[in-house]
Amino acid sequence: MPIKTEPFYLNLGPQHPSTHGVFRLRVELDGEVIVNVEPIIGYLHRGIEKLAETRTYTQVIPLTDRLDYVASMTNNLAYCLSVEKLAGIKVPERAEYLRVIFSELMRLANHFLAIGAFLNDCGALATPLIYMWREREKIVDLCEMTCGQRLLFNYMRVGGVSQDVPEEFMPALKKFVAEMPKFIGEYEQLIKQNEIFLARTKGVGILPKETAINIGASGPVLRGSGVNWDIRKKDPYSIYERFDFEVPTGEVGDCYDRFWVRLREMRQSVRILEQAIVQIPAKGPIRADVPQFFRPPAGEAYGHIEAPKGNLGFYVVSDGSIAPYRVHIFPPSLINVTALADMAIGWKVADLIIVFGSIDVVLGEIDR
Amino acid sequence: MTLLDQFQKMLMTAGLPDWAAYLVPALVGIILIIAVSLTLVIIFIWWERRLLGRFQLRLGPNRCGPEGILQPVATGLKLLLKEDIVPAKADKILHFLAPIVVFVPVLMIFAVVPVSEGAILANLNIGIVYVIAISSISTIGIFMAAWGSSNKFALISGMRTVAQMVSYELPVVLSIVGVGLVTGSFSMLSIVQAQSIPFILLMPLGGVIFFLGCLAEMNRSPFDLLEADSEIVAGYHTEYSGMKFAMFFMGEYGVALAYSAVIATLFLGGWSGPLLPPVIWFLIKVVLVFSFTVWMRATLPRLRVDQLMSFAWKGLLPMAVINLVIIAIEVLVVPASMLWLMVILNFAFAAVLVLLWSRLFTLGGGRVEV
Numbered sequence: 001m002p003i004k005t006e007p008f009y010l011n012l013g014p015q016h017p018s019t020h021g022v023f024r025l026r027v028e029l030d031g032e033v034i035v036n037v038e039p040i041i042g043y044l045h046r047g048i049e050k051l052a053e054t055r056t057y058t059q060v061i062p063l064t065d066r067l068d069y070v071a072s073m074t075n076n077l078a079y080c081l082s083v084e085k086l087a088g089i090k091v092p093e094r095a096e097y098l099r100v101i102f103s104e105l106m107r108l109a110n111h112f113l114a115i116g117a118f119l120n121d122c123g124a125l126a127t128p129l130i131y132m133w134r135e136r137e138k139i140v141d142l143c144e145m146t147c148g149q150r151l152l153f154n155y156m157r158v159g160g161v162s163q164d165v166p167e168e169f170m171p172a173l174k175k176f177v178a179e180m181p182k183f184i185g186e187y188e189q190l191i192k193q194n195e196i197f198l199a200r201t202k203g204v205g206i207l208p209k210e211t212a213i214n215i216g217a218s219g220p221v222l223r224g225s226g227v228n229w230d231i232r233k234k235d236p237y238s239i240y241e242r243f244d245f246e247v248p249t250g251e252v253g254d255c256y257d258r259f260w261v262r263l264r265e266m267r268q269s270v271r272i273l274e275q276a277i278v279q280i281p282a283k284g285p286i287r288a289d290v291p292q293f294f295r296p297p298a299g300e301a302y303g304h305i306e307a308p309k310g311n312l313g314f315y316v317v318s319d320g321s322i323a324p325y326r327v328h329i330f331p332p333s334l335i336n337v338t339a340l341a342d343m344a345i346g347w348k349v350a351d352l353i354i355v356f357g358s359i360d361v362v363l364g365e366i367d368r
Numbered sequence: 369m370t371l372l373d374q375f376q377k378m379l380m381t382a383g384l385p386d387w388a389a390y391l392v393p394a395l396v397g398i399i400l401i402i403a404v405s406l407t408l409v410i411i412f413i414w415w416e417r418r419l420l421g422r423f424q425l426r427l428g429p430n431r432c433g434p435e436g437i438l439q440p441v442a443t444g445l446k447l448l449l450k451e452d453i454v455p456a457k458a459d460k461i462l463h464f465l466a467p468i469v470v471f472v473p474v475l476m477i478f479a480v481v482p483v484s485e486g487a488i489l490a491n492l493n494i495g496i497v498y499v500i501a502i503s504s505i506s507t508i509g510i511f512m513a514a515w516g517s518s519n520k521f522a523l524i525s526g527m528r529t530v531a532q533m534v535s536y537e538l539p540v541v542l543s544i545v546g547v548g549l550v551t552g553s554f555s556m557l558s559i560v561q562a563q564s565i566p567f568i569l570l571m572p573l574g575g576v577i578f579f580l581g582c583l584a585e586m587n588r589s590p591f592d593l594l595e596a597d598s599e600i601v602a603g604y605h606t607e608y609s610g611m612k613f614a615m616f617f618m619g620e621y622g623v624a625l626a627y628s629a630v631i632a633t634l635f636l637g638g639w640s641g642p643l644l645p646p647v648i649w650f651l652i653k654v655v656l657v658f659s660f661t662v663w664m665r666a667t668l669p670r671l672r673v674d675q676l677m678s679f680a681w682k683g684l685l686p687m688a689v690i691n692l693v694i695i696a697i698e699v700l701v702v703p704a705s706m707l708w709l710m711v712i713l714n715f716a717f718a719a720v721l722v723l724l725w726s727r728l729f730t731l732g733g734g735r736v737e738v
Contacts, residue, residue, distance in 0.1 A: 010520050018598040032524065032673055033736045121598045123670025125589060130424045196590055196669045199731035346735040349524065350599050350672045 007035060010349070014043045018121045018353050021363030025340075025352070032348045037341045041334075044367040052327040056293055057083055057158055060327060064314075065152035067329065068365045070113050071106035073143075074307045076156035079327075081237055082303030082314040083158045087296035089288050095160035096239045097280040101173070102146075102155065103238075103305075104269040104276070105139050108180070110308030111262045111269075112136040114220075114360040118259060119191065121357035122200050123350075128191065135183055138176055145169050158294075160287030174277060180270045188263060201256035205343040205355035208253060212339065219310025220261045221336045221359055225253035231306040238305075242279070243272045255358040262360075293322045309333055309360055329368055333361035370486045370557075372397050397479075397489040405478045409621045413440040415655070416621070416662050423666035447617075450610040455518055458607065462516030467608070467615035469509030473502045474622035481629045482556050484639040484646035495556035496544055499630055500537065503585060506623065507533040510594065510604050513616070517607035525594040525603030528673055532584055532593065535680035540581035542688035543574040546695040547634055560638035568635040569711050573691045573718035575635040577684050579657075582627040584680070587620065589665035593673055628657040675731045683729055687721055 008031075013024040022043035028036040048067065052060045064075040077099055084091065091099075116132030140150045146165050147155045155162055191197055207217070212225040222229055230247040232240040248264035250257025298320040304313035310332025317326040336359050344352045372393045379389040414429070414437050421428025429439035454463055480495040482488040492498050507529055514526025548554050550570065551562040559567075568575040584591040595603035605616045632638060632653035639646035671679065694717055702710050 008520070010524075017601060032527075119669065123589070123592070123596060123598055124668065125420075125665055127424050127666045130426065134425055194669065195731070196671060199675055200669060200672060348672055348674065350593075350596065350670070353599050 012352070018117075018357065019363075020117065020357070020361060023361070023363055023366070025356075027349070027352065029349065032350075034344050034347055034349065034352055037344050037352065039337055039340060041337075041363075041366050044363045046368070048368045049327055049329060052324055054323060056322045057296070057324060058292060060324065061156065061158075062152065062154045064329075065154050066364055067331065067368065068110075068307065068309060068312075068333070068362045069151060070362050071110040071308045072151065073102045073106045073153050073155055074305065074312065076154065077103055077238075078303060078305045078307065078312045079314045079316075080156045080158050081305060082301050082316045083296065083324075085303050086299060086301035086316055086318055087158070087290075087294065089159045089290060091160055091238075091288055092285040094164075094281050094284040095286045095288075097276055098161050098165065098286065099156060099238055100240065100243070101273060101276050101280070102143070102153075102161075104272045105142060107269045107308040108266055109136050109139045110360075111266050112139075114308075115187075115259060115262055118255075118354065118357040118360070119197070121353045122197060124197075128187075131187065131190075135180075142169065142172060142176065145172065157287060157290070159290035160285070162287075164286045170277070173273070177270055177273045177277065181267065184263065184266055184270070192260075198256065200350075200354060201254065201259060201358075203252065203254050203256075204347065204351050205255045205358065206253050207339055207343050211342055212253065215339045215342075216335050217310070217339055218332050218335065219306070219308070220258050220265065221310065221339065223247065224250035224258035224261045224358075226251055226257075231304060231311060235304070237303070243275050245271050255354055258358040258360075295320055295322055304330070307332055309362070309365070310336060329365075331365040331368065333359075333363075333365040337361050337366060370488050370491050372489065374486075401478045401489055402475055405475060405622065405625070406618070409618055409625055410440045410444075411437070412625050412658060413443075413617075413621050415658070419659060419662045420666055423663070444614060447609075447614040448611055452610040452612060453607075455607050457518040459516040459518065462512045463607075464612075466509050466513035466516055467612045467619070469512060470506045471509075471615045471619040471622070473505040473509075474619050474626060476502050477623075477626040477630070480556050481626070481633060482560055482638060483650055486557075487647075488557060491555060491557050494554045496547070496554050496559070496630070496634065499626075500541060500544070503623065503626070504533060504537065506619065509619075513608065514604040517604075519607045521600040521602070521606050522604050524600050525596075525606075529587075529594045529604065531673070532591065532676060532680075535677055536581045536584035536591075536684075539577050539680065539684035539688040540585065542685070542692050543571075543578040543581070544634070546571050546574040546692050549692075549695055549699050556633055556638075560633055560640060563637045563640065565707055565711060566635060566637040569715075570707065571691065571695055571714055573687060573714065573721060574695070576718075577688050577691065578635065579631060580684060582631060583661060583664070584676075586623045586627045586661075588624060588661050590668040590670050591676060592665075592670060593676060596670055598670075624658060624661065625654070628654045628661070631657045671731070679731065683725060687725060690721060691717075 008029040010027045010029055011024065012027055013019040014022040024040040024043065026038040026040055027034055048063050052063055061076055061079060064079045065072040067075045112132040112135055116129035119128035120126060143153055144150050146169060147153050147162060207221065207225050209225045209227060212222050212227060226249050228247055228249050233247055245268045248261050248268065250261050296318045298318055300315065300317045302313060302315045304311055312332055313330030315328040315330065316324050319325040340356060340359065343355045375393045376389050379392060418428040418436065429436035432438035432442045454460060477499050479489040480492055480498055510529045511526045514522040547559060547567055551559050553559065587594055605613055608616060632650065636653045639650040641649035698710050698713065
């Protein structure tokens, strides 16, 4: 007679060490094998889209900081691009370069944390995370030098950036960029050939190419599955068509590929930064002549950028008043996390954690 | 003759009745063991935290006392003052007993660890087998905690513990048999005395297998699956607070210290060494082994549960068996005066075996159809 068994339900989160915020997973287990995963979101909902409707176009920018707080300037940029599209504003040359510099710094900052936290999920007790944190700190210092903030920068403005960088910024940036390839190489050496790390990540949590496209995944998750899709190349915004860089892609679509894509993307970001430092005009306006309160013509605009986590879109509708009629946010984390069940079913609990870590989500963005 | 035996003899000649002459040295020894090992545990907790801090680009605790040495005391006091929370649905008896069952065997291990010539509480002729047997009791305690606290994370951890212990006990015991073959005894004192060449050189493969098995037995990275904080929160002690948690904590470090001492005794030559007094040599070796485990903890990711199993059954166990056969043949063939020949032979065998296994054996494993 077979023993009577029943599924074992496990609630991972909302308070759990590796849910990267307040995320809840309802996991159905058979022993340690995952039978079903159901993500439950909404613990960090702050109603940012609704709040945006009662603020002026400029006042919305601090709200966007609170989406992906790991790389908050990219959110500023995506929103500003949409509003500029809506109002037909031309951004000055120097401001464009500053935007690119900070976008790429944010990409580095995000990937530092993504890879560090991913290794933490693999069980490498905080050491890789803190090495990454040390380097991320330098980026945060650069940002603090510029806009006085260390987490929620609120730096981009509609038509440019809020203030010019100080004198000491450029030398500090040059030093940072010069040091970065060495650090990335060192980190690669530490991690890439670690037998346990390879055993844990290679072939684990495979997201096939077709599934990735059908789900609408973007960013390193999509590129890890071998799809060459980067909005900086496919739909260039700002001045990205001026820079020479490659789009790294994975082959299999496993956790290792996603990690490896991120690490190579960091090298490309450094390349873009190197070019931007050379090309940036030494002087010039950093902001178009946009008043504090302005009324874009009635209409709608959608702007999207390649945020560190993927395709970040802002859909802004104007009714001609000083506040947007509707702001809709298209967050990459939310779309990417829908792939979780496809990747994790059949694996063990420990794999679920690293698959989730390899997607690299931030809950501020998922719950909005 | 151990120091305690001498003490007993002295008391007997002083005219005490037999039972008292037997009881007094035993009590003195027990109290000494508890006091010294607990103090050492506290110092090792501090050492691990400082060392881990250095590995992770930070300072580690440095505020309480000189260089933060009083930090574990402060932690202990804090835990002592905390409320003891028992989950409503917990099995009260198991929940209460588990920390004791985990903690007591750890202290019992120290009874057979020789600190220097003769300084041993009980010179058992099966010393090392006793260590393995006693330390397995902790597993029952861990499973009691996991089952008793009625928590799903704890339950997963409990299941992992049992599987892990059953698997890693075998290679550990097999590598010990090699030591026994060379020494001709399982007594810890004779094992140390037999090490004219430290056994790590004489049987490198056995030493490495024993070390890896011990890492699994003391639940340290990369085999710390039962308290994998990124997966199952805190594992079996998720539902423990206050002094009960402190018992688990002390037990965990106690077992790490005890196994470091056992490894130092079995494979690194115990107290023997030139110039310095034997106790210092012993402590140096223990600290070295312990620091090595801290190093591993700071740098290695964790294995998955099925990889952990296959590593034990497909990797360590066959190698331990082959190692045992090789050593048995060598003990028969190689004359005792030509031990250096054994060193060379065994290093060659170890290199060949490890290379072979790294080619043949992959940690892979993976997806299950559901």
